[in-house]
Amino acid sequence: MSLEEAKARGWKELDIILVTGDAYVDHSSFGTAIIGRVLEDAGFKVGIIAQPRWDNPEEFKKLGKPRLFFSVSAGNTDSIVSNLTPGLKPREKDAYSPGGRPGLRPNRAVIIYSNRIKEAFPDVPIVIGGIEASLRRFAHYDYLSDKVRQSILADAPADLLVYGMGELQVVELAKRLQAGEDVKEVRDIPGTVWKMEVKAWKDLKVEGRERDSENCIEIPSFSEVSQDKAAFAKAFRMYFMEQNPVTGKSVIQPHPKTVVVQNRPMRALTEAELDHVYELPFTGETHPSYTETVPALEMVKFSLTTHRGCFGGCAFCAITQHQGRMIASRSPESLLREARRLTEKPDFKGIINGVGGPTANMYGMECRTWAKKGACLDKACLHPGICPALDTSHKKLLELLRSLRELHGVKQVFTGYGVRYDLALEDEEYLEELCAHHISGQLRVAPEHFSKRVTDAMCKPDRKVYEKFAEKFKILNKKCGKEQYIVNYLMSSHPDCTLEDMIEMAEYMRDRGGYTEQVQDFTPTPMTVSTCMYYTGLDPFTGKKVYVARDKKEKAMQRALMHYKNPANYELVYEALERAGRLDLVGNAWNCLIRRRERKEKKERKEQER
Known part of the structure; x- marks a missing residue:
């Protein structure tokens, strides 16, 4: 420094x-x-x-x-x-x-x-x-x-x-x-x-040499994708299909002043290489020149990274484009060595507060097709259901967690977030041990939505899977004598999510008593399927039109519907219900989201203030 x-x-x-x-x-x-x-x-x-x-x-x-x-x-x-x-x-x-x-x-x-x-x-x-x-x-x-x-x-x-x-x-x-x-x-x-010069690329095209190799594809240019949303969706689909280190080709995209050439993806690190990287002599601290703590470190200081990659395929997530869909895992021996080093730190209190990667429970999992052809290009691993070729056993993770619990100086090993619950349902032994040993009162999971149309657009499990998990979670906690709760992360304004879908979710949460503050508004970030849908209004893989909430007022109404109990959101919720033709949910009946008289009183107060 x-x-x-x-x-x-x-x-x-x-x-x-x-x-x-x-x-x-x-x-x-x-x-x-x-x-x-x-x-x-x-x-x-x-x-x-x-x-x-x-x-x-x-x-x-x-x-x-x-x-x-x-x-x-x-x-x-x-x-x-x-x-x-x-x-x-x-x-x-x-x-x-x-x-x-x-x-x-x-x-x-x-x-x-x-x-x-x-x-x-x-x-x-x-x-x-x-x-x-x-x-x-x-x-x-x-x-x-x-x-x-x-x-x-x-x-x-x-x-x-x-x-x-x-x-x-x-x-x-x-x-x-x-x-x-x-x-x-x-x-x-x-x-x-x-980068390649435009002239050099044009010369190659004139000579026909750009097609000499079967290992490269040209996608629509910047000029095309910036003017034509269908071309943008096509370009996205084309480069998305090449994010496979086994079968991926080079991808070429012309720009006005240069030509951008992406080489095929780099292979994932082997187990030995991952072990080596994570056992390099990190101090685990902020640089000594800082006089203040860095909050991000406090969240991960006593956690362990077990693997990279995620085959979840959530449409709003870019991990597929960055870490890939194939799981690369560290060895249990390496993780135990790192855990022992954590116990030697003077500020370690006996708690390892996270064990996982992009998800908590994909450690050691693999598919029998990965070695020969990488992750499949024509189907997802977990949506609409779990692929039978995928090994969903949590055996390696269970063995690791048990070994960590037995380490001298370790009191607790928590996994309170990042659990892929559709996978957890495949292994009751894992779910039982999770409830018994690895949750500190709350388990944070991300169903994101409870409308099937929206979960399909997100490539997330539908609510039947969530309900099965929630019921199993309740039974297993009762079995081990613990009172623990699920905290849901939910999302508003995702592509293909309408006011009607958000009202459906609000009613669902009302009926299940699952009101939550953990709601985020969809944010378009580069290179995700959802962002492509948000910009183009198209599903890039099917070409079908997708509804997109772009208006700030509608986005605010969608979010407010998940916080319908908050008095500050009353006007937005009322307007959303009115726009959707659902004023039956305004009144004093048990199933109403808001009370009718509140709006009248609020109007009267505003008139008095005027």
């Missing part, structure tokens, strides 16, 4: 400098920390510039000129998601900043940081990566500007984009630049995106 620290190590210059929009936390849940440790392990001298001021290039000179390249990331999340609420208002807190202070990173951080670096060091290669770059690698819908933007590689003065998790790509790149290769000639590393 400083030249003084470099000198203390005997380093006269740095090989690589990582620039990040997050505070620097040396923990394996933070992407910059992983990339830094992996590069260090490969023999490179690495510096980190965290949350630099971006109004001039001087801040990017404080570690000097790197010998090989700058690597730029917005941090663990997209900078716009970090900075703005779903309503595009500034967030009051930033979990990845010291003290949770907001405003320490710009919107579109990757582009802005890259521009400042180019001003400071015009001849140093720039490599971009992380969530923001990874998910904006093609022309994409941008919620903040409400338009289609170019690939981030076309907007940023960068030489190469690394997508996905990145360890294998960045180490290979560093070694090749170390050997004297020009970054502009490095065009064959899987999991990277590079």
Whole structure:
């Protein structure tokens, strides 16, 4: 983080400098920390510039000129998601900043940081990566500007984009630049995106050589997808189908001033490679230069990452495009070694507060088709039902959890979130042990909605599956003598969700006594199926039209329906019921969502105030 620290190590210059929009936390849940440790392990001298001021290039000179390249990331999340609420208002807190202070990173951080670096060091290669770059690698819908933007590689003065998790790509790149290769000639590393001159691409097309290989496809250009929503949906479908490291092809998308070429995805790390990465010498702490804690660390400091990838396939989630659908798991031995190191920390209180990955209960699972052809392209693993080719046994996870519970110094091992409940239903032994040992009063699950039309659009299980899980959860808790509850995460305004669907959900929650505050408004983020539906109004795989709530008033009404008991939402709920022709739900009967007289009294108060 400083030249003084470099000198203390005997380093006269740095090989690589990582620039990040997050505070620097040396923990394996933070992407910059992983990339830094992996590069260090490969023999490179690495510096980190965290949350630099971006109004001039001087801040990017404080570690000097790197010998090989700058690597730029917005941090663990997209900078716009970090900075703005779903309503595009500034967030009051930033979990990845010291003290949770907001405003320490710009919107579109990757582009802005890259521009400042180019001003400071015009001849140093720039490599971009992380969530923001990874998910904006093609022309994409941008919620903040409400338009289609170019690939981030076309907007940023960068030489190469690394997508996905990145360890294998960045180490290979560093070694090749170390050997004297020009970054502009490095065009064959899987999991990277590079730029070709428009003239060179046109020449290839004239010669017919762009079709010489069966290993590449051209998708509709930026000009096409920015003007034609059907073309946008087609492009999305085409590149979505190539996110498979076994069968994926290179994907080419022309832009006005450059041609963006995505190489096929990088393979997942093996078990041994994952073990090695997570057992690198992370301190697990914020950098000593900070005087305040970083809230994001407090959430994960005493947790264990067991695996990567998710075959859930939720339409609103981008994990498929970043980590992939195939599960890559660590060995139990590696996880137990890490757990023992946690118990040696002076502030460890005996509680491991999280064990999992993108989900809590996909550890060790696999499909018999993955090794030969990767994840299927023509069907989902869990929707509309669980594929019979999928091994849903929780045996490996159960053995791991039992071993963790037996460790000296460990009092509790909690898994209070991230459980995929349709999978949990497949293994009652796991569900029983979860209730008996691994929940601290509340289990957070994400049914997201209870209207079948909406759950189908989301690729989530329908409510019958949820009801079966909730009933089983109740029975097993009674069996083990515990009083524990389910907390539901729900979503409003998802594509294909109407006011009628939200009223259906409000009635469902009313009847089941499951009123919840855990509701979020759908936010279009790059490279998800749901965002494609939101922008185009089309299902990219079927071409069918999808209803989209775009009007701010309707979105507010949808959200208010889930908080219909809140007096502050009365007018919005009444208007929603009136618009939907459901004023039968206004009155004093047991099944009414709101009382009729409240609206009258509120109007009278307003008239008196006037």
